[in-house]
Amino acid sequence: MSNESNDLEKNISHLDPTGVDNAYIPPEQPETKHSRFNIDRDTLRNHFIAAVGEFCGTFMFLWCAYVICNVANHDVALTTEPEGSHPGQLIMIALGFAISPARCVVMWFPQIIAGMAAGGAASAMTPGKVLFTNALGLGCSRSRGLFLEMFGTAVLCLTVLMTAVEKRETNFMAALPIGISLFMAHMALTGYTGTGVNPARSLGAAVAARYFPHYHWIYWISPLLGAFLAWSVWQLLQILDYTTYVNAEKAAGQKKED
Numbered sequence: 001m002s003n004e005s006n007d008l009e010k011n012i013s014h015l016d017p018t019g020v021d022n023a024y025i026p027p028e029q030p031e032t033k034h035s036r037f038n039i040d041r042d043t044l045r046n047h048f049i050a051a052v053g054e055f056c057g058t059f060m061f062l063w064c065a066y067v068i069c070n071v072a073n074h075d076v077a078l079t080t081e082p083e084g085s086h087p088g089q090l091i092m093i094a095l096g097f098a099i100s101p102a103r104c105v106v107m108w109f110p111q112i113i114a115g116m117a118a119g120g121a122a123s124a125m126t127p128g129k130v131l132f133t134n135a136l137g138l139g140c141s142r143s144r145g146l147f148l149e150m151f152g153t154a155v156l157c158l159t160v161l162m163t164a165v166e167k168r169e170t171n172f173m174a175a176l177p178i179g180i181s182l183f184m185a186h187m188a189l190t191g192y193t194g195t196g197v198n199p200a201r202s203l204g205a206a207v208a209a210r211y212f213p214h215y216h217w218i219y220w221i222s223p224l225l226g227a228f229l230a231w232s233v234w235q236l237l238q239i240l241d242y243t244t245y246v247n248a249e250k251a252a253g254q255k256k257e258d
Contacts, residue, residue: 047106054107058114059121062201066122066132066208073131115204123208130209134194134202134219142215145193146222152185153197153226154233161234199223 123130136145159181164174182197189195196202202219206212 047103050103051106051110055110055114058111058200059118062115062118062204063122065201066118066205067126069132070122070126070128070130111200112203115198115200116207117204119204119206119208130205133205133209133211134196134216135213136193136215136218138191140192142218145215145218146225148189148193149196149218149222150226150229152189152193152195153223154229156181156185156197157227157230158233161230193218197223197226 119130119132122132136142140148156178159178160174163177164171185197186195189197196219199220202216206216
């Protein structure tokens with residue numbers, strides 16, 4: 001009997017209060033199935049994966065937008081109805097250190113190429129003239145078009161920074177406010193500029209139509225300026241540490257409810 005009690009005490013000495021054997025150390029688990037190849041996020045393989053993803057996503061998005069726009073412009077007096085991914089956002093996200101400069105360059109070129117491919121595919125698959133190009137309308141001048149496109153892009157990019165780049169519990173819903181901001185940009189700009197806010201979208205349509213207006217540069221410069229403006233506003237909020245004010249307001253609201 002005494003021997004059994006001694007053995008039991010020895011066994012208990014190796015257990016923590018929860019009853020788990022603290023002498024057992026599980027083997028270290030690899031972070032990913034490719035870790036034995038020492039592949040990190042900026043390797044050639046991962047860059048290629050990102051490039052393929054950007055190309056496929058941009059192509060599908062813009063092809064659908066071009067075809068829908070072509071149908072709409074046959075029935076109503078619309079100048080354009082653009083959509084798609086946004087190379088200017090890549091500059092903004094890189095400035096926010098969400099992606100590396102190398103990844104920014106890798107993702108930029110597939111978007112531009114996909115825009116041209118989508119424009120060519122939409123033009124080849126639909127009869128008649130290309131009706132999804134960007135153009136100034138309603139008497140809008142080049143300078144006005146520049147600032148309209150710039151501020152429209154800034155609204156979209158700032159929404160991306162606040163809802164997707166910043167880490168928070170609501171990141172899974174980021175697509176909803178981003179989509180709403182893009183819709184608002186369309187409502188505000190389509191009549192005046194055709195709502196480019198995206199060099200890949202504007203270039204793809206221009207290549208498909210074989211027509212580059214003398215103000216085509218607006219659709220390249222404005223998104224870059226808008227992305228930089230959005231990043232500047234976001235950086236100002238970071239410097240002011242706006243989250244402390246937001247948390248204080250939440251705490252005050254909870255006290256009032258209690």
